[in-house]
Amino acid sequence: MSLSDDVDTIADVAKIICDYYITEKLLLKRKPKRKRKRCYGNCEYSECFRRAGHVLERLYPNVYTDVSRKISVTMTSSTVVKTDLSSVLEILFRDGVTWGKIVSMFAVSSCFAEECIQQGHSEFVDDVIDCVGTFTAVHLREWLTKEGGWGGFEPLLEEKKEFKVHIIVDVLGLLVIFILVLALLLLLR
Template sequence: MEVLRKSSAFAAEVLEVFERSLTEKELVSQAKALCRDFIVSRLNQNGLAWSKSELNLMPSGAALADVSSVLVCLGDELERILPSLYRNVACQLNISVAMETMVSDAFIGVATEIFSTGITWGKVVSMYAVAGALAVDCVRQGHASTVQVIVDSLGQFVRKYLAQWLKRRGGWLELTNCVVKKDLFPEHRWLSSALDSLRYYLTTMYVYIMKEA
């Protein structure tokens, strides 16, 4: 019994140290670094010349390399399922990418709607897909500086709504475990709620903006 008590106490100490290491600031910084990588991949896919150095972010580092790759691949799959949803998002929202405040408000509004019924990894991927699509619109229309606004807005949203959820799961690395342990692709069940939320939101966003103006 004494051995079990000592073992349990040690496990609790290890868990406490592990949780302390996952600070809100680190999780948000990683979220923004992942957003940068995701955006760069989307811009490259669309043949848009752009550099990571244009974003005010530190490199994501080797620790997040696998997460970034998985996130991009899942984003590809999400957009393959319903490509029209992640193209010309600014037009669908009827916003001007030249107006940074409008872009930020629209992104936060979309993210809020996506997670209105709970948090899942599928919805996290959907949020990044929206960020990437908006970034493509910004650069294509000559407003590359607005991309940083999107990244910062995503960071703000993660800090306010997702940081504790991420912390309970051990951080962003859990995304890679989720994909390895679960057969996500054949039926796409994990994406359905995210797609439904986003589809509804894109059709009502213009009314929302007009009411808030």
């Protein structure tokens, strides 16, 4: 049984991919190293998701920068980080799950992690990773299992044209979601 097929490991693989994505993003941006509470390891899918997310971030830099500012959040506690990231992810997946949205989840999560570090709270990065794992276990596990686990993403990379269309549609949806979240937060204040 491969790593992607074991239903019990789906959330753990999400954490591994998220940790790898964040680490690689920080290295690319030459950000200071974060202090790690634990090491999540690596898996065969981490680089695929990081590359796809990098494409998203390059195509739509306004969506994947200053996320906390856009939703009017300061990363002041573990609870704030987890609650607000969970809210953004719930909105992202409200209308269903696609691989493009899963890639976007890692990109948004890496932005949260980067902004935690920028705001002087590198200790919250593990909370971002845990939040992604928990969200995946609760909301994405069934879909991922039906799609063949994490390995179901790799064939899409071979069909780049179809994948780009999915990504563009998903990112436009995410942009609308951020605008709605921002409007909602402004109304609640």
